Amino acid sequence: MPDMGLILQGGGALGAYEYGAVARLLELGWRPVAVTGVSIGAITTAAIAGARNGDIRASLDRLWDAITLAPVPFVPADKQSTFSIFGNPHFWRSRMDYFDAPQWTSFCDVSPMRETLNAICDFAQLNDPHHIRVSITATNVATGGQVSFSNYVAQSDAIDRMNAKVRPITLTADHFLASGSLPPGFPMTVIDGVSYWDGGLFDNTPIEALLDLLKDDEIDRLPIYVVNLFATSAPIPRNMVEVEARMMEISYENRFWAEYADTAGTLTAFTDMLQAIKSELPPTSPVLGNEAFQRLQRLRALKNLRIIEADHTPMTGGMDFSSYGVKRRFESGRAGVDRLFAQMPM
Secondary structure (H helix, E strand, O other), X not given: OOEEEEEEOOOHHHHHHHHHHHHHHHXXXXXXXXXXXXXXXXXXXXXXXXXXXXXXXXXXXXXXXHHOEOOOOOOOHHHOOOHHHHOEOOOEEEOOOHHHHHHOOOOEEOHHHHHHHHHHEOHHHHOOOOOOEEEEEEEEOXXXXXXXXXOOOOOOOOOOOOOOOOEEOOOOHHHHHHHOOOOOOOOOEEEOXXXXXXXXXXXXXXXXXXXXXXXXXXXXXXXXXXXXXXXXXXXXXXXXXXHHHHHHHHHXXXXXXXXXXXXXXXXXXXXXXXXXXXXHOOOOOHHHHOHHHHHHHHHHHHHHEEEEEOOOOOHHHHHXXXXXXXXXXXXXXXXXXXXXXXXXXX
């Protein structure tokens, strides 16, 4: 059974695509050893790493069964996509304390998701890095910076080699809620006196958080699957609603390619350059022991990225927790994995 890393983006109900993609990878025999996620990707990460008895597929099924809305009789399936605006019983509910509305900083209460995670996940297992190494990201509301919550740090004393904001902690349901605290719908999550919002506000593809989970011998060999919920190309907007939706899509797209890709659209030139620099240095060079250099060298793992690309979906799909919408995106995620493997050897 081959090992893999997983990077799971945020996108609300679009996360059903990740559900299908991970289910298909499991069917093909892949085993997650390091997983990072943000927002709904963090919730899915919790179900993966906290799967009771190690049954990841059963855990994912329980999660998505809980947060998928039951069909409404006599209403066409494709007309039920916006029904979650009235709430999602196992995810969130609308606030009713209208007298306090002037002091509101969110419209919903997410305590149902806390209950769902505590019911589904084995947090003792989730916090065991020997089972699966986990990191999820959130945004510090006060500073605007990204923070990673992790059950594992390879070298906690290497402040440059490993992200200085990463500290091994005991993960609870609140850390996963923090990663998905998307304003203004969801409230800030306060942990140890610090307020957090959705990690996707800072970076919706937490690749660097995954790099912090890798062991040295995995940097050059471990396949890393990135589930892209937001297509890197989309139709030109035709009205103001589509303009706003496209603006949001762009803000959540995978940005690593824009920074590191070559003219051929691959990361090969960048990762080959990193390997060449290391090879050219003499064994006695003090640079090899420099923590900042070692941190940079971890980016060699970018050559192992395998992108499971979703078709373009409007941002309104992020609210579609209908059974019809979830099933459709689940099957699309499965097909996305098969499409990737049809283009490359396993």
